[in-house]
Amino acid sequence: MSKAKVATIWLDGCSGCHMSFLDIDERLLELAQHIDLVYSPLVDAKVFPDMVDVALVEGAVASEEDLAKILKVREHSKILVAFGDCAVTANVSGMRNPVGKEACLQHAYVDLATFNPGPPTSVVPKLLDKVRPVHEVVKVDVYVPGCPPSADAIFAVVSELLAGRIPDAAGLTRFGA
C-alpha cells in the first residue's frame, strides 16, 4: 500500500499545534509507516507538492502571505484540516480584529519602537485588514479545535483520515482545550 501524502502548514499561529502533533510521541513511529510527510515546517521541502491527501493547517489567515498559501494549499489538497483554534476560530491571532490593523501596527512599530519607528515596508508580509478563520476563506473538510488540540485528539483524527474516514472531532476536543 502506498503511503498517504500529508502536508502541514503554519499560518498565523504559535506552532503550538505542531508541538502537540509531536507530542504524539512513540505513536509517531506508527504513523510514519502510513504517511509520507511531503511538506511541513518540520521537513525541508520548499515547494508545496502537486497534490497531497491530507493538509493540516495551523493558524488563522492574517497576512497576504497566509492568503496566498491557503489558496494554494486548498487547490493542491484532497482533505484540508483546520488544525487548532487559530485555524478554526481565529483565536488569539484574531484578537487584533476589534482594535483594527492600523492601531495594531501603530502600537507595535511606532509607540513601542526605540529606533527606526514605522511599520515594515519589506520582507515582513502585509497584514490583511481582518484576521479570518480558515473556513471563512476556503472550504474546510475537518475541524479540530483546541489550543492546542491534545496529542490524543490529533492522533485519533489523523488515524481516522488514514483509514479513509472523515472524522468528527466533537467529543475529542473543544474550543480552548
Added chain:
Amino acid sequence: MPPLVGVAPGVVTLKINGVDCSARDDQTVLEVAREQNIHIPTLCHLEGLESVGGCRLCLVEIQGMRGLVAACVTKVTEGMEVQTSTPQIEAYRKMIVQMLFTERNHVCSVCVSNGHCELQDLAVEMGITHVEIPYLFPKCELDASHPRFVLDHNRCVLCQRCVRVCDEIEGAHVWDNQGRGIHCRVVTGLDEPWITSDTCTSCGKCVHVCPTGALFEKGRSAGEMAKKAPQLPYLQNIRKGAARG
C-alpha cells in the same frame, strides 16, 4: 416558587417526549422535564432566579401551539404534549450557540473561565467544532474599576443572570440592560463605572452566577475562574424566613 399558603395548586397530566407525567399546574415545562430526567439545555435559566426565556435554548415544541416556546417560562397545562428534541429544535439550538460565539469575542484559550464555562459546555454538548456564521469581532469595553471584580463585555452572552441576582436576591439592582439587539450591554448604575455605583454591596453574586468569563474576580488568570454557584433557593428561603420574623 410555589406559595406556601393560599389556593392549593391543581394537578395536571401531560406527555413529554411521549412519557406520561403528572405535575402541579404552577410548574413550568422545564421543571417537570427535569423532574423526569429529561434533559433540556439552558443558559439564562438559573434555579432560584425568575426565568426570562432570554437565551431561547430551552425551546420546545408543544402540540397545538404556534411556533416553538421557551420551556422555562411556559406553564404546564392539562393534556399538553411536549417534544423537547426534534431536528428543527436541535438545529435552532446549534444556531443560537453559534450566534453567541460570533456576537462577542469568546477567545476560549485565554479566557479566565476556560474549562469552567457554560457556553463552552453547550458547544461540547451540541458537538459544535466550528462556527458557520461569520465572526463579528466587535470592539468591546472592559470595566476593571471595581477593586475586586472585572466586567468584560467580550465574553457576555446577555443572559441577565447578574441583573436578576442583584435585583431579586441581593436587592441592590446595580445591574441593568442598556441598548437593544446587538448593541445591548449590561451596565452598572446609570452606565457608569462600576466603582461609582452607590448601590453595589460588593457581594459578588453577579460574578458567581455569570455563566462565562464576562464577570470574574481580579487576579484570576486563564482558566482559573471557577464559579461557586450560590445556593439561590436556599438564600431565598432564608430571606423569606427573615421577612416572616
